[in-house]
Amino acid sequence: MRMKSVKWSLMLGVVAGLVSCGIDVPKETQSSFETMTVKKSDIELPYKFSARMKGQNDVTVTPQVSGQLTRICVTEGQQVKKGQTLFVIDSRNAQLELEAAQANLQAALAQENSAKLEYESNKNLFDKKIVSSYMLTNSENAYKQAQAAVSQARAAVNRAKVSLGFCTITASVPGVIGEIPVRTGDQVTPATQLTMLSGNTTMYAEFSVTESIVESMVKEGMTANDMEKYIANLPDVTFVMKNGTEYPHKGRVVSLTGVVNSETGSLTSKVSFPNPDGHLYSGIQGTIVMPFAEKSVIVVPQYAVVRLQDKSQVFKVKADSTATAVEVTTSDTGNGKEFIVTSGLKEGDRIVTTGANNVTEGQKVLFPKAETTK
Secondary structure, three states: OHHHHHHHHHHHHHHHHHHHOOOOOOOOOOOOOOEEEOOEEEEEEEEEEEEEEEEEEEEEEOOOOOEEEEEEOOOOOOEEOOOOEEEEEOOHHHHHHHHHHHHHHHHHHHHHHHHHHHHHHHHHHHHOOOOOHHHHHHHHHHHHHHHHHHHHHHHHHHHHHHHHHHOEEEOOOOEEEOOOOOOOOOEEOOOOOOEEEEEEEEEEEEEEEEHHHHHHHOOOOOOHHHHHHHHHOOOOEEEEEOOOOEOOOOEEEEEOOOOOOOOOOEEEEEEEEEOOOOOOOOOOEEEEEEEEEEEEEEEEEHHHOEEEOOEEEEEEEOOOOEEEEEEEEEEEOOOOOEEEEEEOOOOOOEEEOOOHHHOOOOOEOOOOOOOOOO
16 A cells, blocks of 8 residues: 555656646547437338249149140240140040041031921922921921031030140240149049149239338328329339349339238238249249338437337437437338437437447537647
8 A cells, every 4th residue: 555655646746747847748638429410301211021922924734624644745943935835635535536526517417418408399399389388397497406416516526626625735824834743644634733834924022011001101092093103103122032132123013002901901012023034933032122212301320329128219419518318219211220210309409429328317428629729
């Protein structure tokens, strides 16, 4: 203890000597905290929604006739054109049915020809008053029945041709082949799903939007025409895949409203994305980033807001340069840097920014700059 006292005495003596010799001793200066004056501005908020991709024309491929699958002409993930052959079903039975229908048609045509000759003969004889009207009427009815039989036989031929055509299953839209759960030799029926064909030249990202968000974006009382114009003027949106990769082509909102899901209170909306390179597939999940502009709002840096349990506060600088805590309510901008202050501050207020976490109630935070002498 004695040694410490001696040391302090020596130090004080040195300082006193310096002062007496006219040497300036550095003065302790206090620096001001960084502050900002609150003002209103416009900001763009990125609204984010979980989304799943779906082809514009996703088609479930099923056979329209029963039979044995003799050929699978495509592979999973293959890009196909409209009209391209996908599957072939054994057509022998269909071919036999067509031949039988064609034979029945020939027989019906022959019967029609005979009935026609009979009718025309009786008509000629009736005109000569050789046969009665009863015989003429019977021959006329027989001819009409023969004509009807020909129509039925011709329809049967057409039906058989269609059935034969159904044995070759083609792509109804251009797209990508999904999973193929069947194999060559399987017996298939119209209830068998052969694959899913995703028409992927244009893709839809489907996502759910809560009613509250829709209400904040869409004005009450909008007509259908107003809604179409509103959607047309919405900015382009971005699709971010699960690995964080941003899809290079921008999308357009095609629907923003629909039927509210009574269980979730949300609406299913769609964004259309071009897919010229076929990089998007049905079922891909990711995030839709939709920018919306907020007009005339108070925006402050996140580090200016101090969190205390469930409350948020900022330190407002009073006229005497001291700080006082003000409770505020905020909403996230989604950019990781700023908050929108929805209550607690007004334009023109001055607040502490950098170092707000170190400020205490009533602490002086602004100090005049030291004057420099020339």
